[in-house]
Amino acid sequence: MSNSVRVSGSLRNRLAITLIGGAAILAILLFFVVRAYAAQIAQKGQDSILGASATSILDAAVIRNGSVEVDFPYSAFSILNTPSDDRVFYAIYRDDRLLSGYELLPQPFLQNGAQQTFVTTKFRGATVRLTRASRVLVGENLRTQVFVTVAQTQDALSVTLNRISRNVALFGVGFFVLAALLSFWATSKTIDQLTRLTTSITRRGPQDLTPVSKPVPAEMVPLVASLNTLMDRLDQSLQRSEDFIAEAAHRVRTPLATVRSYAEATLQRVSKEENRQALRSMVRAIDESSRAAGQLLDHAMITFRADHLDRQDIDFADLVTDLVRGLTPIAEMKDVGFDLQCDDSVKVSGDPILLQNAVRNVIDNALKYSPSESVISIFVRAAPTACVVISDQGPGFPVDQISQLTDRFTRGDNAMGIIGSGLGLTIAQDVATAHGGALHLTNLTKGGACVTFSMS
Ligand SMILES: Nc1ncnc2c1ncn2[C@@H]1O[C@H](COP(=O)(O)OP(=O)(O)OP(=O)(O)O)[C@@H](O)[C@H]1O
Ligand SMILES: [Mg+2]
Incomplete structure (x- = not known):
């Protein structure tokens, strides 16, 4: 029977692939989103320290005897210490004139009114995070602007980010494995319902055409409903044919009994051996038909009652x-x-x-x-x-x-x-x-x- 059924894919595989595929996409998305978020937070941390460093240098700038002097506070650079010994670069400008530090350090433009800006750029072959801040100094007859630029390499940040990435990747793999297991479980739970219905129908006796009464999931109701309708129609048509046989056997038997009694009566009156023989054969044929009709009637009744004992x-x-x-x-x-x-x-x-x-x-x-x-x-x-x-x-x-x-x-x-x-x-x-x-x-x-x- 299954040979004649055309197979179009497998529900189990389709469900499992969809669920596992979904889980994989989710795990990858999760990895990128969490990593980007972590990078953003780590960057903010570095920015605030860089900002504090630049501000503390600016705060130390004073006008003395008409010139600008900057007394570096020790903390301005010590707060930038990292476990990876990141390199720090700085430059101090009075208006456009370099007062101290690295001349080649990029000087990003400060937008109108902005006190400070942050950029990531390349310096001396390394990626650095750089901040530039300014402050206006006012002395006697003097008004000048001081710019401080502080840059730091990002080795410690990369180490942190790599560690976070590894952990997030591990977490993503764990999530994926769990989701895949759950997908298998959900798939077999879903398919189980179909298997259960199939088993309950397969286990039935060949005569059992009673409707499926076990509860089924809502999605399977139309299928089971049409199956029940089909079985009901089949049951009715079987019943009609059983009734027909029973009725036919009954209708044959009664006139046969009459014919038999006539034949018996005639046999009593007939003396010619040839005729008697014919009548005896006739009685016998009637007995055969009558027995067959009786047995057919019983068989039809039994076939019907066997379903509804x-x-x-x-x-x-x-x-x-x-x-x-x-x-x-x-x-x-x-x-x-x-x-x-x-x-x-x-x-x-x-x-x-x-x-x-x-x-x-x-x-x-x-x-x-x-x-x-x-x-x-x-x-x-x-x-x-x-x-x-x-x-x-x-x-x-x-x-x-x-x-x-x-x-x-x-x-x-x-x-x-x-x-x-x-x-x-x-x-x-x-x-x-x-x-x-x-x-x-x-x-x-x-x-x-x-x-x-x-x-x-
Ligand atoms: N007790 C028995 N001894 C020997 N043969 C038997 C016996 N019972 C049944 N049979 C054999 O089995 C066959 C089938 O029996 P079954 O009862 O189904 O049909 P039947 O007796 O021929 O007809 P009916 O439907 O009228 O009973 C018989 O035709 C006979 O050959
Ligand atoms: Mg018999």
């Missing part, structure tokens, strides 16, 4: 005893005796009408296929499972056909000349299966057929 708590021994009592007159006509042995109480839960029908068919076979003046043994046992074992002293089942005798309309070679339709054992087996049991056919070593009808 009317289970009752019954004593299987009582049921078999009643049956045997009912069949005794027929057995006596054939000079056949019953040897019935029952366990004290064989409690079963089953559909009494079906069970009677099944056991009657098996006993009926024993009566039909065993010779007169023989005994049919019937044992009703409670353990290991409730069962009835019916054996006769006839020729037994045809050995090469034994496995097919329970098939519909299958009769053995030994049934030649005996009225029957080949449905009796089918009915018995269907009833046993519907009750969770089985029908087992064997031949006794001393001859004779032995049928075990067991229940679960």
Whole structure:
């Protein structure tokens, strides 16, 4: 069956790939965002120290005797110490004239009104962070502007950033692994629902067309609803055909009975052997048809009831005893005796009408296929499972056909000349299966057929 279903990808793979792909993108984004944020914070830290250094130098600038003097405070450079021994450069200008420091140090333009500016630039082959600040000095008859530029390499900052990057990368990988595991878990949880539905439908018996009643996730409701509708339609159409067979068999049987009684009456009146023979064949054909109609009717009824078993708590021994009592007159006509042995109480839960029908068919076979003046043994046992074992002293089942005798309309070679339709054992087996049991056919070593009808 699965061979005829066209496969288009796998839901599990699609879900897993989407979720894991999403997790990977999130982990990478997380890495870049956190690293950029950390770099920004670290940069701000360096800027504020650089700024403080420049300001403290500016604060030390004074006008003495008409010239500008700067007494470096020790702290101006000591606050810039880093574990990586970053290099520090400075330049002090009075207006456009270099007072002290590195002449080649870039001097970024201070925007209108701005006291201080920060830039990252290259100096002496290294990347440096640089700040430039200014202050106006006013003395007697003198007004001048002092500019201080302080720059520092970024080795310590790079070390810090690398460490942060490594930690964030580790965190990102951890996040990804966790998210991937969660994705697998979520995927199998989701697919589980489908698997569960599939299992519950696969486990059903071939006759079970009841709707799926287990709760399913909202997304699966349309699928299950259409499945239920389909099964309902199938059930109804099966039921219609069973009803049709039952109705047809019923309609055939009644007129057949009438025809048979006419044929019997005519047989009494006719004396010519040739005509008598024809009438006898006619009666026999009517019996065949009537039996077939009866068995078809029973089979249709059983197929229908097997789906909706009317289970009752019954004593299987009582049921078999009643049956045997009912069949005794027929057995006596054939000079056949019953040897019935029952366990004290064989409690079963089953559909009494079906069970009677099944056991009657098996006993009926024993009566039909065993010779007169023989005994049919019937044992009703409670353990290991409730069962009835019916054996006769006839020729037994045809050995090469034994496995097919329970098939519909299958009769053995030994049934030649005996009225029957080949449905009796089918009915018995269907009833046993519907009750969770089985029908087992064997031949006794001393001859004779032995049928075990067991229940679960
Ligand atoms: N007790 C038995 N001894 C020997 N053969 C048997 C016995 N019971 C059944 N069989 C064989 O199994 C075949 C199938 O039996 P089954 O009861 O299904 O059909 P049937 O008896 O032929 O017809 P019916 O539907 O009228 O019962 C029989 O035709 C017969 O060959
Ligand atoms: Mg039979």
